[in-house]
Structure formats: structure tokens, C-alpha cells
Amino acid sequence: MDGVGLNHYLxxxxxxxxxxxxxxxxxxxxxxxxxxxxxxFNAANINLVAVSYFxxxxxxxxxxxxxxxxxxxxxxxxxxxxxxxxRNKEAINVDExxxxxx
Amino acid sequence: MSSAAxxxxxxxxxxxxxxxxxxxxxxxxxxxxVVSFVGVGALFLLLEAEFIAAVQILVYAGGIVVLFLFVVxxxxxxxLQRVEYLHRQWLPAVLLICLLLAELGFxxxxxxxxxxxxxxxQDQLDAVLRSVRGGNVETIGMTLYTDYILPFExxxxxxxxxxxxxxxxxxxxx
Numbered sequence: 052m053d054g055v056g057l058n059h060y061l062x063x064x065x066x067x068x069x070x071x072x073x074x075x076x077x078x079x080x081x082x083x084x085x086x087x088x089x090x091x092f093n094a095a096n097i098n099l100v101a102v103s104y105f106x107x108x109x110x111x112x113x114x115x116x117x118x119x120x121x122x123x124x125x126x127x128x129x130x131x132x133x134x135x136x137x138r139n140k141e142a143i144n145v146d147e148x149x150x151x152x153x
Numbered sequence: 154m155s156s157a158a159x160x161x162x163x164x165x166x167x168x169x170x171x172x173x174x175x176x177x178x179x180x181x182x183x184x185x186x187v188v189s190f191v192g193v194g195a196l197f198l199l200l201e202a203e204f205i206a207a208v209q210i211l212v213y214a215g216g217i218v219v220l221f222l223f224v225v226x227x228x229x230x231x232x233l234q235r236v237e238y239l240h241r242q243w244l245p246a247v248l249l250i251c252l253l254l255a256e257l258g259f260x261x262x263x264x265x266x267x268x269x270x271x272x273x274x275q276d277q278l279d280a281v282l283r284s285v286r287g288g289n290v291e292t293i294g295m296t297l298y299t300d301y302i303l304p305f306e307x308x309x310x311x312x313x314x315x316x317x318x319x320x321x322x323x324x325x326x327x
Contacts, residue, residue: 054156055155055156055159056272058261058262059159060200061261062257062258062261062262063163063166063167063196065254065257065258065261066167066254067166067167067170069250069251069253069254069257070167070170070171070174071170071174072250072253073174073246073247073250074173074174076240076243076246076247076250077174077239077240077243077246077247078174078238078239078240079238079239079240080179082179082221082224082225082228083173083174083179083182085221086173086182086183086186086221087173087174089186089213089217090170090173090174090186090189093189093190093193093213096193096205096209097193097196100196100197100200100202100205101200103200103202103282104200104201104202104273104278104282105272105273106273107273107277107278107281107282108281109281109282109292109293109296112202112204112205112282112293113293113296113297113301115202115205116205116208116293116297117304117308119205119208119209119212119213120308120311120312121308121311122217123212123216123217123312123315124311124312124314124315125315126217126220127220127315127316127318127319128315128318128319128322130220130221130224130319131318131319131320131321131322131323132322133224133228134224134227134322134323135322135323137227137228143228146240
């Protein structure tokens with residue numbers, strides 16, 4: 052690794068997180084919102100593994116396994132919710148899910 | 154050599170992510186998401202985390218993408234066409250995110266002058282990441298089943314709860 056330090060990895064991770072956040076805030080398709088959420092999880096994992104390489108310490112890699120598991124659980128429940136919502140409201144536009152709005 | 158690989162992989166990751174959030178077709182978005190995830194897996198290989206790279210490919214590029222494709226096929230495509238592309242307040246959202254990114258980037262580059270993290274040498278890396286029989290997978294397995302056995306069990310219960318919850322939510326009649 053000649054010129055690439057920890058900062059490069061952190062900056063790449065921050066950019067990926069920002070792209071994911073733009074996807075969550077800007078797009079109206081609920082499935083794409085969930086996909087952008089996965090991008091943000093990936094950005095967190097890059098941080099963990101990069102710090103684990105530069106310290107060096109195994110804990111970052113172990114922790115990223117737990118992060119991946121939590122992401123998988125989150126996406127399972129999220130897609131289950133999307134299917135239930137689509138069955139009840141026939142819509143996948145996030146703005147139409149306003150049952151709880153006062 | 155290695156820094157060229159880093160920049161190539163970064164371009165693949167960020168390009169895939171950008172194409173994913175801008176694509177109008179949902180199936181195309183999923184394909185771009187695979188590109189981005191495989192790029193992240195390659196980055197993990199570059200960081201000498203072989204096991205995490207394999208898990209990344211198996212869980213993300215394998216499992217989660219198939220799950221997304223299933224849901225895209227379940228909701229009918231006519232409905233997908235009618236969804237408006239962007240949120241009404243997209244411009245302030247993008248500006249705020251750019252501000253966030255500028256802050257994060259400034260902090261990282263301003264802090265880089267004071268605390269440059271030295272590059273680890275290969276012996277040091279092998280001693281930590283490959284301490285058990287010279288393998289990353291063996292080392293992670295040993296650490297996971299000794300020091301982190303309780304979190305490991307807790308997270309497996311979490312996965313079970315998520316599975317039951319997903320089945321319950323997606324059931325026809327509740």
C-alpha cells in the first residue's frame with residue numbers, strides 16, 4: 052500500500068454513506084429506499100474492516116460480521132413489511148404510507 | 154500497484170452506487186447494487202480480510218440481492234412505472250447531504266496532518282489477523298467461538314426472531 056492510508060478508506064466510506072443517504076431521502080420507491088439503506092450499512096463495514104487493518108486488531112472484522120447479520124435481519128423484516136403494505140394498499144410509493152399521520 | 158487497485162475498486166463501488174440510486178428501472182438498480190457489493194468485497198480482500206470478503210459476497214451479492222429480486226417480481230411492474238421518480242423536496246435533501254459529506258471530508262483531511270496512521274507491516278498483520286494456523290478464517294472462527302461466544306449466540310437469536318417476524322408479516326391472513 053504505497054500512497055493509500057486510512058484516510059482514503061474513511062473518505063470512500065463517507066462518500067458511499069452520502070450516496071446511500073441521498074437515495075433514502077430523494078427516491079420515492081420504498082424498495083429502492085431499502086436498497087440505499089444497505090449501501091449505508093456497507094459504508095459502516097468498510098470503516099470497521101479498514102480500521103481493523105490499520106490498527107491492526109481483529110475486533111473490527113468480528114464486529115463487521117455482527118453488522119452484516121443485523122443488516123440481513125433488518126432487510127428481511129423490511130421486505131416483509133413492503134409485501135404486507137403492498138398487499139393492503141397496492142402501492143410502493145413512500146408518500147402513500149400515511150396511515151399514522153395525524 | 155496496490156493504490157491503483159484501491160482507486161479502481163473505489164470507482165467501481167461509487168459508480169455502482171450512483172447508478173443504483175439514479176436508475177429508473179428497479180431491476181437495473183438491483184444489478185448495479187450487485188456491482189457495488191462485489192466492489193466492497195474486493196476492497197475487503199485488499200484489506201486482508203478474506204473471511205469478511207467471502208461473507209460479503211455470499212450474504213449481500215448472494216442472499217440479499219435474490220431477496221430484493223423476489224420482491225421486485227412480486228409487486229407488479231405497472232405499479233412500479235407509476236411511482237414518481239423523485240421526492241418533492243429533493244434539492245434541499247441533496248444539498249444537506251453534500252454539506253454532511255463536506256464536513257466529514259474536511260475532518261478527515263484536516264485531521265490527516267496531525268495523526269497519520271502508519272501502514273502496518275506484513276509480519277504484524279499476520280501475527281494479529283492470522284494467528285491461528287496462519288489462516289484468517291481459522292483465526293476469526295477461534296475468536297468468535299471463544300471470546301465472542303455470547304454476542305454470537307445473541308445475534309443468532311436475533312436472526313431467528315427476524316425470520317419469524319418476516320414470515321408473520323408476509324403471511325396471507327394474520
